[in-house]
Amino acid sequence: MWENFGFEFVNYYFIPGLVLGCIYALGAIGITLTFGILRFANFAHGEIMMTGAFLTWTFLEISNIFLGFYMHPLIACTPAIFIAIFLALSVDRYFYKPFRDSPTIIIVMASFGMMLIIRSLVQVIWGPNQITFVKGIAKPNSYLKDFSSSMDMMLLVPSKHLFIILGTIIIMLAFNYMLTSTRIGKAMRAVSDSPDLAKVTGIDVEQVIRATWIVGGFCAVMAGVFMAMDTQFIMSTMGFRMLLPMFAAAILGGIGRPFGAVLGGLVIGFAEELSAYPWFGNGPLLSPGYKSGVAFSILVLMLVFRPSGILKGRVF
Amino acid sequence: MSSIKSIMTVKDLFAGYGETEILHGINISVNDGEIVSIIGPNGAGKSTVLKAILSQIKINQGSINLLGKNIVSIPTSQIITKGISYVPQTNNVFVSLSVEENLEMGAWVNPNNTQVKLQEMYELFPDLGEKRKQPAGSLSGGQRQMVAMAKSLMVDAKILLLDEPTAGLSPKYRSEIFSTVRKINGSGVPILMVEQNAKQALGVSDRAYILVDGFNRYDGTGDELLKDKEVARMFLGSRD
Numbered sequence: 001m002w003e004n005f006g007f008e009f010v011n012y013y014f015i016p017g018l019v020l021g022c023i024y025a026l027g028a029i030g031i032t033l034t035f036g037i038l039r040f041a042n043f044a045h046g047e048i049m050m051t052g053a054f055l056t057w058t059f060l061e062i063s064n065i066f067l068g069f070y071m072h073p074l075i076a077c078t079p080a081i082f083i084a085i086f087l088a089l090s091v092d093r094y095f096y097k098p099f100r101d102s103p104t105i106i107i108v109m110a111s112f113g114m115m116l117i118i119r120s121l122v123q124v125i126w127g128p129n130q131i132t133f134v135k136g137i138a139k140p141n142s143y144l145k146d147f148s149s150s151m152d153m154m155l156l157v158p159s160k161h162l163f164i165i166l167g168t169i170i171i172m173l174a175f176n177y178m179l180t181s182t183r184i185g186k187a188m189r190a191v192s193d194s195p196d197l198a199k200v201t202g203i204d205v206e207q208v209i210r211a212t213w214i215v216g217g218f219c220a221v222m223a224g225v226f227m228a229m230d231t232q233f234i235m236s237t238m239g240f241r242m243l244l245p246m247f248a249a250a251i252l253g254g255i256g257r258p259f260g261a262v263l264g265g266l267v268i269g270f271a272e273e274l275s276a277y278p279w280f281g282n283g284p285l286l287s288p289g290y291k292s293g294v295a296f297s298i299l300v301l302m303l304v305f306r307p308s309g310i311l312k313g314r315v316f
Numbered sequence: 317m318s319s320i321k322s323i324m325t326v327k328d329l330f331a332g333y334g335e336t337e338i339l340h341g342i343n344i345s346v347n348d349g350e351i352v353s354i355i356g357p358n359g360a361g362k363s364t365v366l367k368a369i370l371s372q373i374k375i376n377q378g379s380i381n382l383l384g385k386n387i388v389s390i391p392t393s394q395i396i397t398k399g400i401s402y403v404p405q406t407n408n409v410f411v412s413l414s415v416e417e418n419l420e421m422g423a424w425v426n427p428n429n430t431q432v433k434l435q436e437m438y439e440l441f442p443d444l445g446e447k448r449k450q451p452a453g454s455l456s457g458g459q460r461q462m463v464a465m466a467k468s469l470m471v472d473a474k475i476l477l478l479d480e481p482t483a484g485l486s487p488k489y490r491s492e493i494f495s496t497v498r499k500i501n502g503s504g505v506p507i508l509m510v511e512q513n514a515k516q517a518l519g520v521s522d523r524a525y526i527l528v529d530g531f532n533r534y535d536g537t538g539d540e541l542l543k544d545k546e547v548a549r550m551f552l553g554s555r556d
């Protein structure tokens with residue numbers, strides 16, 4: 001076993017951990033932005049992810065019917081992104097905006113309600129069952145380097161994983177550029193810093209809030225599509241199941257800290273995958289069934305010992 | 317005699333927080349070219365007057381005129397657009413943004429001349445030029461106050477409202493801020509300033525109002541108030 005340690009570890013634990021981490025990181029960005037700028041924990045965030053994945057699937061099927069082939073999911077997700085962002089903006093306008101000046105708990109409850117409403121609507125439209133994402137296309141693995149003819153001594157990176165990792169890196173770079181170098185991005189940081197000061201400075205806070213939904217919605221859809229590409233299926237509960245690790249990532253990184261969320265997402269992704277590695281003996285350290293418990297444990301430990309997160313976010 | 321141009325007039329203002337009324341009929345006016353101070357004990361309602369002008373709190377009665385137009389019940393963002401610049405008493409810089417980003421945010425309502433304005437601000441506050449890339453939260457109290465003032469001057473203000481610009485500062489910074497206030501005023505911006513350092517404030521002010529418990533108590537020119545025995549005993553004794 002030990003002579004293959006490096007490859008086995010990288011292929012079956014490190015790369016999947018990195019991929020999962022990328023997905024969580026993208027999802028956690030939206031959660032942490034909403035918290036920083038609108039000051040509430042948005043339970044409906046996972047549903048935007050899930051809806052984006054279902055819409056993308058729908059556009060894939062449409063392309064198959066009308067064009068005779070499946071587009072790449074990263075092309076099919078473009079209209080899905082617009083629709084999901086429109087959905088997020090509408091939800092804000094009609095369900096959250098009326099509660100802007102109400103106690104936080106009210107808007108949190110509103111988002112909890114939205115979570116149930118959106119999921120139920122998706123179940124009405126697409127059904128409650130699991131759907132295969134991209135039928136019939138078994139993506140071949142890409143072998144980055146052939147160290148020997150032995151299967152055990154190769155770096156295996158499926159092309160879907162390359163897409164996910166590279167896609168996430170590009171989104172992160174763009175996101176970083178926006179926050180540090182554009183007017184609206186700086187205003188987002190300003191509002192996150194102090195909404196009251198932003199108001200008396202004349203910053204159009206509602207415009208900043210809309211930008212937040214657009215960025216958060218975009219990242220959420222990308223996370224949902226990446227998740228669907230990775231697992232090859234979608235279902236209406238996928239958003240909800242990712243909510244806990246995404247919250248854990250956001251809190252781990254420091255709530256309201258976008259780059260903390262990225263870091264937190266990667267840590268949670270790795271922790272979940274690596275928890276199943278046979279660190280001692282032959283069996284997995286933790287049965288893969290306990291994966292989601294890992295995120296939960298990290299969340300609890302963080303809240304107990306360092307509630308401000310790695311990058312010192314807000315404590316509430 | 318040249319005619320006096322009124323910039324802002326607060327008339328019979330009743331305002332407060334929710335059900336609690338704090339201001340019970342306040343009158344304040346600022347004319348072109350003036351520095352006007354509001355002084356008075358803690359809790360007198362000085363900051364509340366500025367918040368009312370900014371439309372941040374509930375106004376029950378009265379009027380606030382800016383250049384002849386009533387601005388009561390106009391949303392805060394529009395009041396800023398109309399030319400009122402405001403530096404709050406506390407929490408007046410974006411701590412996680414750099415000095416330069418703070419100033420850029422100050423120019424939000426009119427970003428066209430940002431580069432020119434930035435240069436002007438770095439001339440007015442040379443310290444800030446050196447620290448332009450540092451987060452405002454890492455600066456000393458005096459420097460933060462300068463960031464806050466520079467940020468509010470990034471747009472062409474018709475009037476500048478300052479809430480205790482020298483609170484908690486060392487004597488050196490205090491004098492520096494007062495002389496900057498004079499300089500800003502010298503460049504043609506009328507100033508309405510709340511101050512705790514009453515003597516120094518009266519020294520730089522054309523006129524001043526003394527508020528107590530939400531009422532006007534005294535007003536007059538800076539010199540008149542400085543010479544008034546009762547004012548000196550009640551409001552200037554304990555400080556400075």
Ligand SMILES: Nc1ncnc2c1ncn2[C@@H]1O[C@H](COP(=O)(O)OP(=O)(O)OP(=O)(O)O)[C@@H](O)[C@H]1O
Nearest residue numbers: 333336338356357358359360361362363364365405
């Ligand atoms: N957000 C608020 N909600 C309710 N009451 C408030 C609020 N802010 C201030 N007050 C009350 O309004 C009154 C006037 O406060 P204000 O801040 O205007 O005083 P001030 O004259 O500026 O005093 P200081 O010199 O301490 O700054 C005080 O009694 C204060 O307790």
Ligand SMILES: [Mg+2]
Nearest residue numbers: 362363364405
């Ligand atoms: Mg005050």
